Amino acid sequence: MSRKKLKQEKVKTKKSCDMDIKHKNEAVKVNIKYIAEVSGTSCSTVSRALRGDNTASKETAEKILKIARELNYYPNMLAKGLRDKKTKTIGIILNDLKNPLYYETIKVIEEILNDLDYTMLLCDSNFDLKLERKNIITMLSKGVDGIIISPVNIKSENIELISSKGLNAVYIDFAPEMENINYVHVSHADAAFMATEYLIGKGHTKILLLTGPEQLSVSKDFYKGYAKSLSKNGIPLNKALVKYAVTSIDGGDRVIREMYPLKQSGESNDFTAVLCVSDMLAIGVYEASKKLGFKVPDDLSVMGYDNIFMTPYLAPPLTTIHAPKIRIGELSIKILLDRIEDRDREFHRIMLDVRLVERESVKKIN
Amino acid sequence: MSRKKLKQEKVKTKKSCDMDIKHKNEAVKVNIKYIAEVSGTSCSTVSRALRGDNTASKETAEKILKIARELNYYPNMLAKGLRDKKTKTIGIILNDLKNPLYYETIKVIEEILNDLDYTMLLCDSNFDLKLERKNIITMLSKGVDGIIISPVNIKSENIELISSKGLNAVYIDFAPEMENINYVHVSHADAAFMATEYLIGKGHTKILLLTGPEQLSVSKDFYKGYAKSLSKNGIPLNKALVKYAVTSIDGGDRVIREMYPLKQSGESNDFTAVLCVSDMLAIGVYEASKKLGFKVPDDLSVMGYDNIFMTPYLAPPLTTIHAPKIRIGELSIKILLDRIEDRDREFHRIMLDVRLVERESVKKIN
DNA sequence: TATAAAATTGGTAACGTTACCAATAAAACC
């Protein structure tokens, strides 16, 4: 039966194919079946030829490839993915797409993926666990081969979900407390410690800590490093000088505009330096200084974290802690791809070092 | 036959299902067929219930939904996409992911998409036509519902490819010369004209034009606006003052370090202001000024284009032409989704206005 | 109660791909 049916179809479609080639009419769906009909072969043979499987004879393969090229054929990755459980797609889940911090990481990842014919599916969780969960499920639904994720928290049901579904993942920004996972991160506590030590070394003892939303792991880590340095130097921790804000320019601006006028109102509200959990917050301090008319660093020393690319060009150039964004991207995608392509089944737990970049936003006082 | 076979399978899988629920063992593939077996219904019914199709009876639907929840079911979008030709995925193809210009656009698009349960597939073409073609084909292969693309050139085979394949697209950054397409853009020529007029108004007549790679449409457009303003003001165009560079900090830095020392060497190489096709290039000029030790704007006036978010905080704050990045994102994604979801089959050709943002990087001379 | 209408459910095929097996044709060997 199928023989006969095929013959009929062949005749029928041969005609439309000729039309197709002649008029560049793309209305006909160009798929393997269609190429098989046009070339007078079968789906199997076409599939083999297109994939460069050497079991197809040279002449047949050439004929098929020529037709495929003429018809502008491209494979349907949905079908491929459905069958092979591979989509050549990597999910990236971040928390603050507007923060330039991530763009250097995204850029290297994109470059590496593009070279290897992978594509990236990009999502923003906005520090929201619900949204993060939704994004993870989307990734699972769309069958990504793996994800690179900056998790909202160091420990959550979402991380368990990833593990339970066996989704290949590399965590960045944090080291979740869990067995059998990959991460590439930087110790935010170390960064805060290093920064605080530097400020204290410059004579500052009243240091305003400007960190992210209180419930977030990054805020807790950063706070720990800050507290550790104060303690080490015998400086009492003043809770009035620990402020939580949205990590954006606006967030920093708002806190400083609220806090700065209080500086004179009493000893416990006084501060000579601000340590920010992100450069964006530090830029917010600059913004507030413009509005309130005080000078950085003469009236207030400012220290950032991340070392985003424009910090050298700020007025004044920002002293900050450098986070190895590019290296994080390179390492995380390498680990992920090694795992996906089965070159390496080990789990990697990598902590990279930060370093202090001294510029002009911190003044030595006595 | 299928009745009997089904019964057998039901018994077989019932067992593993119980295990599954009990031990939260996710090894068993949770799909519609499996839920049908567990719930004692059929694939059709499960599919209907999961999609909230009201043809399923209330109790059946509830039972199925409960089981789906317990089993942590999520749909396979590859299968869905293969069948429905809808993937709830939008492709974004840009040319310079590292340029902060795009952050704001990407961010609004991401927010809107996330709300509507779409995801974005992000690619960078790096101003390379070959890469752009590859990216377009990837988008087609992966069955995106539509793309937002900043094309490499205003006219190319790639744009024809998009149209011929019937891929829904909205062009940003440029208005390709073609019928039946959507675009949301800003006139780069107008921007350059406006900027040049401003510089001339400030007394500058020797203006160095620092634009992108010569063959790119953006460079040509920008050049046109610059030339138009010079001509209008009776200032002869000096080819020695038109420079093409990679639109990055490094690109700007290099050109200025090469050109600045030539300023004194002869009239034709002299310039008092630089007009940059992007703020990143302008930052490059700042970088060069640091290295060479001259002052902006006292020794050289600098003008940017884009008004990326950190320009107010640069030293000195950059005078630039504002491009409505957020509006471009909002409009383009709206047009695209209206088209995808069949609310609007019209083509939209939108040109948004730019405006000049005066800060402190241009000095009045006489 | 019989019959028509409506509600609910199940089976099937298709979306485009490829791994697997079987069938055929060509080449190699004795």
Add this chain to the structure above:
DNA sequence: GGTTTTATTGGTAACGTTACCAATTTTATA
């Protein structure tokens, strides 16, 4: 020349989903 091996090819089923149609059950109506 006949037999075995090898190269090449084609058919089939499956991946997970849903639209469509048909079958069944329930409810409404005369």
